[in-house]
Amino acid sequence: MLKIKNLRTSFKIDGKFYAAADGISFDVGKNEILAIVGESGSGKSAAALSITRLHNKKSTRIEGEIIFNGTDLLSVSEKELLKIRGKHIGMIFQDPLTALNPLMRIGAQIEEPLIYHTNFNSEERKSRVLELLEAVGMTPRAYKQFPHELSGGMRQRAMIAVALSCDPALVIADEPTTALDVTIQAQILELLSELQKKMQTSIILITHDLGVVSEIADKVAVMYAGQIVETATVDRLFTNPRHPYTRALLAAIPSMSSNERRFFTIPGAVPTLREMPRTGCRFSRRMPHEARHETEPTFHEVEPDHQVLCICHS
Amino acid sequence: MIIRRILILIPQLIIISILVFILGAMMPGDALSGMIDPGVSAEVRELQREKLGLNDPLAVRYVRWIGGIVRGDFGESFIHRRPVLEVIGERMANTFFLSLAILVLTYTIAIPLGVLSGRYSGTVVDKAILFYVFVSLAMPTMVLGILMILFFSFYLGWFPSSGSVDAIVLAKGSAGEILANRLHHMVLPAATGALVGMVGVVFMLRANIIDRAFSDYVTLARSKGVPEGAVFRRHILRNSLIPVAAGFGFAISGLLTGQLFIERIFQYPGMGHLFFSSVKAQDFAVVNAIILIFSALTALGMLISDILLSITDPRIRPQ
Amino acid sequence: MSLLEVKNLKVYYPIRGGIFGRASDYVYAVDGVSFSVGEGETLGLIGESGSGKSTIGKAILGLVPLAGGSIYFNGENITKYIGINRCNYRKSVQMIFQDVNSSLNAKKRVLDIIAEPLRNFEKLSRTEERKKIDELLSIVGMSHADAYKYPHEFSGGQRQRIGVARAIALKPKLIVADEPVSALDLSIQAQVLNYMKDIQEELNLSYLFISHDLGVVKHMCENLTIMQNGKFAETGTRDEIFHNPRHEYTKKLIESIPSKNKTTKVTI
Numbered sequence: 039m040l041k042i043k044n045l046r047t048s049f050k051i052d053g054k055f056y057a058a059a060d061g062i063s064f065d066v067g068k069n070e071i072l073a074i075v076g077e078s079g080s081g082k083s084a085a086a087l088s089i090t091r092l093h094n095k096k097s098t099r100i101e102g103e104i105i106f107n108g109t110d111l112l113s114v115s116e117k118e119l120l121k122i123r124g125k126h127i128g129m130i131f132q133d134p135l136t137a138l139n140p141l142m143r144i145g146a147q148i149e150e151p152l153i154y155h156t157n158f159n160s161e162e163r164k165s166r167v168l169e170l171l172e173a174v175g176m177t178p179r180a181y182k183q184f185p186h187e188l189s190g191g192m193r194q195r196a197m198i199a200v201a202l203s204c205d206p207a208l209v210i211a212d213e214p215t216t217a218l219d220v221t222i223q224a225q226i227l228e229l230l231s232e233l234q235k236k237m238q239t240s241i242i243l244i245t246h247d248l249g250v251v252s253e254i255a256d257k258v259a260v261m262y263a264g265q266i267v268e269t270a271t272v273d274r275l276f277t278n279p280r281h282p283y284t285r286a287l288l289a290a291i292p293s294m295s296s297n298e299r300r301f302f303t304i305p306g307a308v309p310t311l312r313e314m315p316r317t318g319c320r321f322s323r324r325m326p327h328e329a330r331h332e333t334e335p336t337f338h339e340v341e342p343d344h345q346v347l348c349i350c351h352s
Numbered sequence: 353m354i355i356r357r358i359l360i361l362i363p364q365l366i367i368i369s370i371l372v373f374i375l376g377a378m379m380p381g382d383a384l385s386g387m388i389d390p391g392v393s394a395e396v397r398e399l400q401r402e403k404l405g406l407n408d409p410l411a412v413r414y415v416r417w418i419g420g421i422v423r424g425d426f427g428e429s430f431i432h433r434r435p436v437l438e439v440i441g442e443r444m445a446n447t448f449f450l451s452l453a454i455l456v457l458t459y460t461i462a463i464p465l466g467v468l469s470g471r472y473s474g475t476v477v478d479k480a481i482l483f484y485v486f487v488s489l490a491m492p493t494m495v496l497g498i499l500m501i502l503f504f505s506f507y508l509g510w511f512p513s514s515g516s517v518d519a520i521v522l523a524k525g526s527a528g529e530i531l532a533n534r535l536h537h538m539v540l541p542a543a544t545g546a547l548v549g550m551v552g553v554v555f556m557l558r559a560n561i562i563d564r565a566f567s568d569y570v571t572l573a574r575s576k577g578v579p580e581g582a583v584f585r586r587h588i589l590r591n592s593l594i595p596v597a598a599g600f601g602f603a604i605s606g607l608l609t610g611q612l613f614i615e616r617i618f619q620y621p622g623m624g625h626l627f628f629s630s631v632k633a634q635d636f637a638v639v640n641a642i643i644l645i646f647s648a649l650t651a652l653g654m655l656i657s658d659i660l661l662s663i664t665d666p667r668i669r670p671q
Numbered sequence: 672m673s674l675l676e677v678k679n680l681k682v683y684y685p686i687r688g689g690i691f692g693r694a695s696d697y698v699y700a701v702d703g704v705s706f707s708v709g710e711g712e713t714l715g716l717i718g719e720s721g722s723g724k725s726t727i728g729k730a731i732l733g734l735v736p737l738a739g740g741s742i743y744f745n746g747e748n749i750t751k752y753i754g755i756n757r758c759n760y761r762k763s764v765q766m767i768f769q770d771v772n773s774s775l776n777a778k779k780r781v782l783d784i785i786a787e788p789l790r791n792f793e794k795l796s797r798t799e800e801r802k803k804i805d806e807l808l809s810i811v812g813m814s815h816a817d818a819y820k821y822p823h824e825f826s827g828g829q830r831q832r833i834g835v836a837r838a839i840a841l842k843p844k845l846i847v848a849d850e851p852v853s854a855l856d857l858s859i860q861a862q863v864l865n866y867m868k869d870i871q872e873e874l875n876l877s878y879l880f881i882s883h884d885l886g887v888v889k890h891m892c893e894n895l896t897i898m899q900n901g902k903f904a905e906t907g908t909r910d911e912i913f914h915n916p917r918h919e920y921t922k923k924l925i926e927s928i929p930s931k932n933k934t935t936k937v938t939i
Contacts, residue, residue, distance in 0.1 A: 077856040077858060077859075078856055087571075090575060092574055094566055120577045120578075120579055121577065123577035124575060124576035124578070127575075129575035131572060136567065137568040138569055139569040139572075139587055140569070140665075140666070141664075141665065141666060142586075150573065150576050150578060150586075151576040151577060151578075154576070154577050154578060184666040184667070186666070186667045190720075197572070219720055220884075220885070220924060220928065221719065221927045222719075223927065224926075224927035246856065248857075249928065286858065287857060290857050290858050290860070290861045291857065292861075292884070292886035292887045292889065300865055300868065301861035301865050301890060302861060303865060304858040305862075307829075307858075308856065
């Protein structure tokens with residue numbers, strides 16, 4: 039349904055372009071949940087916002103192909119894109135407090151996509167909004183409320199209602215639970231996966247939290263320094279991680295079952311956009327000395343549905 | 353909440369009035385020093401002071417003064433030999449209409465400029481507007497006013513350079529002619545005031561718009577498929593105008609207070625003009641009254657700002 | 672005898688209203704909690720936003736007025752002195768903040784940031800101070816050249832280590848760490864936590880570790896307290912809480928952790 043080929047998203051810093059997402063390819067099938075996992079600076083959000091071209095045009099360059107239901111979103115006109123945004127592709131952002139307009143009532147914000155994408159009159163739109171509020175577990179009272187009058191969890195539900203208002207084929211959720219409390223996180227994830235099943239939507243879930251991934255995703259793509267380094271089904275990734283970075287990430291999670299005194303660490307930090315290595319293995323410099331190398335890694339199929347970008351294949 | 357704010361005004365005004373009175377009393381000299389012939393003997397002078405109550409303790413004089421104000425009596429101007437209220441009243445209308453013209457002009461110029469420069473930031477349009485704004489920021493009111501008079505009044509001869517109405521027209525003209533003459537007199541001072549006052553509004557609006565253009569909720573609006581024009585109207589512009597609306601409250605209080613310099617430059621017989629000449633003549637009854645009125649209006653302006661803000665921003669509305 | 676003992680601590684924030692802004696009601700941010708932290712021990716304080724856990728930290732540092740209760744430090748009742756600057760207690764208790772971007776003054780060099788508590792409490796000569804700072808930097812794994820840089824030149828993890836160096840400059844007995852790693856990436860979290868542990872052993876420090884992340888807390892703390900609505904829902908040792916949670920809220924918290932257990936099969 040969505041096929042991304044060699045996507046490169048570059049941001050302008052002091053007059054020069056630096057690629058935040060540097061040649062990534064993946065696809066999302068119908069009714070599938072793909073999680074893109076990475077730390078801050080890995081380029082995961084840059085890639086996700088590129089799909090509907092939501093970056094500032096002046097300072098961003100997007101190259102590659104983004105084929106959505108047969109059309110390349112990178113070559114369609116602005117006007118055609120408007121018909122896809124919100125109608126066929128919905129978005130959910132990280133912080134519902136800043137992502138909802140503080141001056142607009144919740145009802146009006148959920149209604150907005152319906153104004154542009156349906157022929158509903160205002161009565162029909164209102165009943166659709168009330169229906170959506172119910173679907174995301176909110177009371178009809180919220181229709182007339184402002185974002186600041188709701189709790190964090192309720193606000194995030196409202197944003198989910200916005201994304202789902204036109205029954206989109208794909209929802210892109212950028213860190214949808216990061217700004218929420220742990221117990222609320224669980225509720226929101228549950229709601230997302232329930233609605234996904236009911237509405238037959240595909241989801242791209244951008245997250246840094248492998249716990250969230252294991253909870254609801256079907257497939258995972260792990261990103262590091264602008265590249266996808268490993269893709270696999272969730273089960274395969276967790277049971278048989280192949281890329282050293284994936285392994286390190288998994289090991290760094292303070293696990294609930296072990297009682298290890300020390301934490302596993304990855305030395306160094308994710309390189310910034312400017313200092314990101316552009317050739318060779320980008321993770322190698324954070325590995326132990328004996329494992330460092332400059333060889334250009336390539337994608338290998340480790341097992342069906344499981345690819346890894348590494349020289350250490352077998 | 354609004355009732356509470358209004359009630360807070362009362363102690364504020366009392367404190368202001370005490371300060372104003374003490375400051376006035378502390379100024380060197382008194383109303384007599386400019387009025388009485390220097391040759392008059394000290395005894396006569398003292399007698400006169402006693403008669404006017406100037407020798408009473410400060411507290412007594414304050415109570416007398418404030419008591420009068422509560423009854424609408426601001427005392428008598430030593431210079432004009434008329435009740436202060438009468439003297440001020442004449443000028444108040446002049447200042448009010450001038451300031452109203454400035455206010456309307458300021459916002460009608462500033463909002464479109466701010467919107468244009470914010471929406472098309474970085475383009476030639478924006479740069480031209482910014483250039484103009486910086487020039488007028490760098491130019492003191494005094495200089496701009498004099499340039500305006502030089503160019504439009506002396507060189508082109510389009511507008512009068514001073515006064516609020518011509519005496520002949522006032523004496524013989526019809527009501528319509530008088531109004532036209534008054535407006536004609538108002539053009540230069542109003543334009544000068546607006547050109548100076550718009551700078552802040554343009555800057556604020558431009559910064560707000562640029563700031564919000566890539567805020568999260570605007571990105572969310574774009575992700576809904578809302579066309580750019582509607583995104584701008586519904587999300588960026590409305591949210592950017594809120595701080596401007598708050599500033600509007602202050603501007604309203606400026607209706608009577610703010611135009612001191614403009615009135616001075618254009619010899620416009622308003623409150624500001626009166627204020628300067630009263631200070632010079634040490635006519636404290638008038639000075640005190642004007643400061644008190646100005647302060648009260650400023651406090652009122654803040655109240656209006658708060659009310660405007662609570663109307664436009666639901667986050668501030670009382671629950 | 673424990674290092675810090677808190678009895679029936681109460682912190683109320685007034686809700687102001689009426690014409691004169693009198694407090695018409697109170698938010699019971701912390702409503703009568705008692706706990707103690709032993710020397711060299713770590714007590715984990717867990718709760719969601721608004722549960723009052725950060726307020727406890729602030730109360731112990733004397734940053735908010737107490738509505739009631741008493742605080743004993745080394746057996747001495749210091750409740751009255753807690754707000755007084757430069758007293759011995761203030762020197763013995765330090766804080767590590769969550770947001771490394773706003774808690775380090777961007778206009779100061781690392782040298783001055785770390786030296787600030789030293790300059791407040793100890794009269795050191797220039798060379799002594801420099802020596803001390805080099806020492807502190809090396810404890811948190813940074814070089815002496817870093818002392819002349821500004822906070823923005825460092826990554827988030829390094830900045831938090833600067834925060835740690837500042838907190839330990841006065842050889843405190845207790846450090847209140849308020850969500851010290853929640854703003855950091857996973858791979859960086861671990862680095863900072865490991866440094867915190869090393870320093871604890873070296874200096875025999877006690878931590879009051881405030882966090883919402885059960886995974887992190889489990890590794891850092893021997894004893895845990897779960898907070899809800901300003902009160903303690905449950906207190907116990909790590910094993911008690913994780914293997915046999917009794918309070919409904921604790922159970923809910925533990926259940927709501929995404930099932931990371933899948934990951935434990937991994938070995939490197």
